[in-house]
Amino acid sequence: xxNSIGEIEDAGCIFVIGSNTTACHPLIARRIFRAKEKRAKxxxxxxxxIQLSRYADVAVNHRLGSDVALLNGMMHLIIKNKWHATDYIxxxxxxxxxxxxxxxxxxxxxxxxxxxxxxxxxxxxxxxxATHSPAALLYAMGITQHVTGVDNVKSCCNLAMLTGNVGxxxxxxxxxxxxxxxxxxxxxxxLPNVLTGYQPVSDPKVIEKFSKAWGVSLSQRxxxxxxxxxxxMLDGSLKGLVVIGENPKLSxxxxxxxHHALKELDFLxxxxxxxxxxxxxxxxxxxxxxxxxKDGTFTNSERRCMRIHQAIAPIGDCLSDWEIxxxxxxxxxxxMKYESPEDIFDELASLTEASYGGMTYERLGIDGLQWPCPDxxxxxxxxLHKDTFKRGLGKFHAIEYQHPAEMPDESYPFFLTTGRMFxxxxxxxxxxxxxxxxxxxxxxxxxxxxxxxxxxxxQEGDIVILSSRRGEMEAPARISEDVKPGNLxxxxxxxxxxxxxxxxxxxxxxxxxxPEFKVSAVKVKKLVEGRPDVDVVC
Amino acid sequence: MECKFVPSVCSYCGTGCGVxxxxxxxxxxxxxxxxxxxVNQGKLCxxxxxxxxxxxxxxxxxxxxxxxxxxxxxATWNEAIQITADNLxxxxxxxxPDSIGVLVSAKMTNEENYLAQKxxxxxxxxxxxDHCARL
Ligand code: SF4
Numbered sequence: 001x002x003n004s005i006g007e008i009e010d011a012g013c014i015f016v017i018g019s020n021t022t023a024c025h026p027l028i029a030r031r032i033f034r035a036k037e038k039r040a041k042x043x044x045x046x047x048x049x050i051q052l053s054r055y056a057d058v059a060v061n062h063r064l065g066s067d068v069a070l071l072n073g074m075m076h077l078i079i080k081n082k083w084h085a086t087d088y089i090x091x092x093x094x095x096x097x098x099x100x101x102x103x104x105x106x107x108x109x110x111x112x113x114x115x116x117x118x119x120x121x122x123x124x125x126x127x128x129x130a131t132h133s134p135a136a137l138l139y140a141m142g143i144t145q146h147v148t149g150v151d152n153v154k155s156c157c158n159l160a161m162l163t164g165n166v167g168x169x170x171x172x173x174x175x176x177x178x179x180x181x182x183x184x185x186x187x188x189x190x191l192p193n194v195l196t197g198y199q200p201v202s203d204p205k206v207i208e209k210f211s212k213a214w215g216v217s218l219s220q221r222x223x224x225x226x227x228x229x230x231x232x233m234l235d236g237s238l239k240g241l242v243v244i245g246e247n248p249k250l251s252x253x254x255x256x257x258x259h260h261a262l263k264e265l266d267f268l269x270x271x272x273x274x275x276x277x278x279x280x281x282x283x284x285x286x287x288x289x290x291x292x293x294k295d296g297t298f299t300n301s302e303r304r305c306m307r308i309h310q311a312i313a314p315i316g317d318c319l320s321d322w323e324i325x326x327x328x329x330x331x332x333x334x335x336m337k338y339e340s341p342e343d344i345f346d347e348l349a350s351l352t353e354a355s356y357g358g359m360t361y362e363r364l365g366i367d368g369l370q371w372p373c374p375d376x377x378x379x380x381x382x383x384l385h386k387d388t389f390k391r392g393l394g395k396f397h398a399i400e401y402q403h404p405a406e407m408p409d410e411s412y413p414f415f416l417t418t419g420r421m422f423x424x425x426x427x428x429x430x431x432x433x434x435x436x437x438x439x440x441x442x443x444x445x446x447x448x449x450x451x452x453x454x455x456x457x458x459q460e461g462d463i464v465i466l467s468s469r470r471g472e473m474e475a476p477a478r479i480s481e482d483v484k485p486g487n488l489x490x491x492x493x494x495x496x497x498x499x500x501x502x503x504x505x506x507x508x509x510x511x512x513x514x515p516e517f518k519v520s521a522v523k524v525k526k527l528v529e530g531r532p533d534v535d536v537v538c
Numbered sequence: 539m540e541c542k543f544v545p546s547v548c549s550y551c552g553t554g555c556g557v558x559x560x561x562x563x564x565x566x567x568x569x570x571x572x573x574x575x576x577v578n579q580g581k582l583c584x585x586x587x588x589x590x591x592x593x594x595x596x597x598x599x600x601x602x603x604x605x606x607x608x609x610x611x612x613a614t615w616n617e618a619i620q621i622t623a624d625n626l627x628x629x630x631x632x633x634x635p636d637s638i639g640v641l642v643s644a645k646m647t648n649e650e651n652y653l654a655q656k657x658x659x660x661x662x663x664x665x666x667x668d669h670c671a672r673l
Contacts, residue, residue, distance in 0.1 A: 005553065005577055026583035027553045177552025179644035181651070182669070188651035190642040190669040196652060201665050214660040219635075223658075223665030229639040238639050238666075240629040244654055245643030246669075267625040274597055275610075284622050285610060287599035290592065291549050292559055292566055296647030298547045300554025300577065305648065311544035311559040312566055315593070316600030319615065321643075321650040325657050327615070331623035334661040336653070344649040366545055366556065367576050 002172035003136060003383040004302045004370065009034045010170040013041040013132035015125075017067065017156070018142020022051040024420050025140070025176045028301075032138075041128045045070060046142065047417060048447075048489060049482045058124045061484050064415045065404035065519045066115040068148060071155040072401065073111030074126040075103045075162055083130035085164030093161055093394040102398025114401060130163050134171035141178055141419070148404075154397045161394045167385040177301040178420075184299035187355065187371070188348065192223035197352035213351055216334070233261035240267045244321060245288065249277040257470075271324055287318045294320040295341045297364065299371075303381070305359060306368030404519040408486070412468060412521035414452075415487045446475040447489040448524070453479045456526060463527040466490075468520050474527060488522065539563060545572060549645060550585035553577060557589060566590040626662065635663035642669045 008014065008031035021029040029052065036042055036055060044056040045067075053059035062070045078084050079100055089096050108119040115122075129135050137160050143152045156173050157166070165171035177183050189195040199206040201222055211218045224232055226248070232238035234257075241262075249258060262268060262281055270282040279285045293314040299305045314320070319327075322341060329336035338344050342361050349356045355371035358378040363369060369380040385394070408415055446464060458464060458477050465474050466488070475490065483489050543558040548569075556575030560568040569589040573580040602618035603610040613621075629637055640658040642651050651669075658667040 025551055025553050027555050027578045027581060027586075030581060177644075180547070180549040180552055180554060181646065181648070182552055182644040184648040185642055185644045185646070185651045185669045188648050189655040190651050190667060192665050192668050195655070195659075210659075214656060216660045216663075218659055219663060219665055221636075221665060223636075223667060224639060226641060226668040229641075229666065229668065232639070237633075238637055239633055240626055240638040242626070242638070242640045242658075244641065244650075245645045246641050248641065266629055269622050269625075273592070273599060274595075275599060275603075279599075280610075282603075282610075283605045283625070284613075284618055285599065285603040286618060286622075287602055290598075291546060291647075292544075292590065292593045294647070296649045298549070298554060299648060300547075301552040302554075302577075304554060304577070306547050306554060306556070308546040308647065309544050311546065311561050312564055312593075315598055317602070317615070318599070321646050322653050324619075325650065325653045327619045328623060329657050329661045331619050332627060332661050336657075336661075341647065341649040344653060348648065348652040366572070366574065 001174035001176070001302045002166060002385060003170065003174055004304075005031060005300075007170040007382065008032060008136055008138075008174075009038065011035050011040050011134055011136040012170075013043065013128055013135040015043040015045075015129050015135060015137045016052055017045040017071075017137070017139050018144075018152075019138055019140035019176055020046065020048070020050045020052075020142075020419060021138065021140075021176065024178065025301075028138070028176060041132050043125050043128055045125070047415075047484070047487060057128060058121055060115075060117045060121050060125070062115040062117050064417055064487065065148070066401070067143060067152045068155050068399050069106065069111050069114040069401040070117065070122075071152075071159050072103045072106035072399065073108060073115065073117075073122050074129065075099070075159055076106045076111070077108065077123060077126035078130045078159075078162060079103065081126070081130075083127070084162050088164035089162070092167070092389070093396060095396040095398075096162075098398045099158055099162070099396035102400070106401075129159070133163065133165065134168050135160075135163060135165045136171050136174060137165070138174045138176060140176045144175070148402050151399045151402070155399050157394075158396055158399070161396065166394065167383070167387070167389075169383055172383060175301070180300070181298045183301060183303060184297070184305070187299055187352070192225055195351075196348055197355045199352075210351065213347075230258055230261045233264050236264060239265060241265055242269050242271075243278055243282075244271045245273075247272070247276040247278050249281070271321060286324050287316065288324065289314040289318040289320045293318065294322070296322075297341075297345060297368075303370045304368045305356065305364060305371065307361060307364050307366070406469075406519065406521045408521045412523050413486070414522050414524055416466070416468070416490065416520045416522045417487065418490050418492050420491060444475050444491060445478045447478050447480045447483045449483050449485045449487065450479050450481065451485045452524075453477065456524060458524075458526050465525045465527050466522050467525075468522045488524065543570070546589075548582065548586040548589050550589065555582055555586050557582065557586060559590060566593055630662060636666060638662050638664060639666040639668075642667060644669055 042056045044053045044059040047064045112119050160166045160173045194200050207218050207220050268282045269284040270279040271286040271288050272279050292311040295310050296308050297305050326336040349359050358373040358375040359369050373380045460479050462477050463474050464477050541562050546557050548555040548557050555578035556572035558570045559566045571580050571582040602613045604613040642654040655667045
């Protein structure tokens with residue numbers, strides 16, 4: 001997030017796109033409601049009717065995968081009505097002309113046809129967002145899990161810069177992170193092309209610094225992303241895989257594809273709290289301690305690094321992930337020894353000067369600190385890009401709308417999208433074994449519009465068979481106005497109804513390598529009980 | 539009886555609400571919202587209120603496991619670490635360090651993520667490290 005969670009309360013307008021905030025980030029949704037009480041305007045754009053839609057000043061269900069068109073359409077109207085921030089654009093940005101030229105073609109009529117949103121709604125969205133500064137834009141996986149994920153994000157940035165909403169309080173472009181420490185994992189260099197604090201592996205100075213600190217020579221060649229790794233397993237070039245605290249068998253875009261890939265490995269080791277679907281096929285499983293059994297820090301969506309404290313001794317014969325990694329390194333001939341997580345933190349802060357450099361456990365206290373926090377007297381940063389962008393001027397990008405990789409057709413007439421529901425987290429490994437959460441929702445389901453249900457003769461609870469070009473699965477139907485006719489929604493948490501049997505491993509954003517979970521084409525059929533229509537030959 | 543409240547952070551989404559674990563005689567009984575916390579100001583959602591349940595679950599792995607004759611069997615830490623180290627070294631020696639990949643986790647702490655990528659880069663010798671946040 002460029003801005004902070006608390007700042008949302010004081011926004012003049014909040015634009016939520018591709019985030020089911022009340023279900024997935026309830027305590028951020030709370031700030032949206034507080035802002036509404038203070039008379040903020042609320043715009044919600046989501047392919048489904050989410051809970052927030054009911055409280056919105058304008059709510060639209062734009063067609064799945066049409067985000068770029070929708071955002072370009074808003075910008076078209078903003079420029080046409082001269083609502084854009086001319087001074088800000090002149091002093092803080094570049095390439096405005098290219099953007100203006102690019103969005104000129106996105107007339108309300110054209111956008112309305114692509115995104116299935118009325119011209120009136122589009123006009124209201126543009127006006128509310130542009131004329132109620134500060135305007136905060138919030139998004140989640142509904143923006144990123146597309147073949148055009150990077151384009152979608154750039155379009156959000158274009159819109160915010162066009163209206164002068166980056167670099168001021170209570171505004172900004174704010175991705176809401178799905179998992180608790182996504183921000184931290186990225187900050188810490190859990191990426192194939194960068195080390196901590198996004199220092200590129202291709203920069204010789206960076207490599208020299210880390211080589212010196214770690215006492216070994218390091219590779220400058222960027223590594224494989226998870227999407228590439230799966231491919232490398234299949235073609236035999238990746239032989240060993242270490243999986244720490246993840247369950248890719250359920251979260252990977254294409255279940256069948258990954259299932260085969262894992263079988264090709266010579267060696268798979270999984271470090272986890274539970275015997276997840278992935279751990280079940282591992283050669284070695286290392287039992288890890290939970291967050292209550294260790295010290296450390298997490299960094300949330302607003303870049304706030306916070307301490308967690310050990311509450312109890314590890315259960316059974318478990319070790320903290322950091323201890324396991326130290327032991328493994330030492331066994332492989334690289335002695336890794338730390339007294340405590342605090343030691344590790346001091347080392348990582350000293351190598352990540354620009355963002356974590358000024359942080360110590362003592363300074364973090366209870367509230368934590370928001371990076372960038374470059375020195376010991378720095379109070380942390382509430383919002384980014386205050387006087388200047390990292391690169392100097394903010395750059396506009398003209399973005400063209402593209403269709404999703406798969407559009408419904410005669411054989412697969414339905415749009416399928418995936419997501420989370422309020423009581424569960426990700427692949428369900430933690431929440432489904434939690435009695436109070438499990439009771440909220442025990443099984444997977446598929447949401448279908450009443451009109452479609454009627455034409456397919458489907459009743460609430462009927463088992464339906466969903467099939468895509470990749471595979472098929474069954475799930476009970478839940479009839480709901482929350483999805484538009486022609487659309488289906490599947491929650492991702494349930495291993496016995498794995499959504500990734502249907503989604504595609506081949507459709508991903510070429511730059512970010514994020515798979516297109518949010519759009520696939522499927523067909524639906526009611527499962528008919530009774531005699532299978534095959535002849536039994538005795 | 540010993541009772542204490544230990545500060546932590548909810549790990550069920552990227553909001554990062556401050557929680558207190560209520561620990562009675564060395565066991566976590568409940569999760570409470572932290573009143574003074576800047577993110578959640580004394581509130582939690584249903585997932586946060588039940589954060590401790592996964593910690594206490596009977597489904598938790600209690601020891602390392604090693605696959606023997608096709609089945610996962612209980613093992614000691616020394617055995618499990620040694621087998622893992624030997625296998626990774628063998629692969630690296632035969633096919634080179636780039637034939638190994640590491641998936642780190644958005645659920646681990648910063649310190650652990652830092653160590654995991656250090657392990658990948660400095661110990662194995664490859665940049666093949668990624669996390670599942672794309673997914
Ligand atoms: S309490 Fe709810 S909103 Fe807060 S971090 Fe946990 S899951 Fe997210």
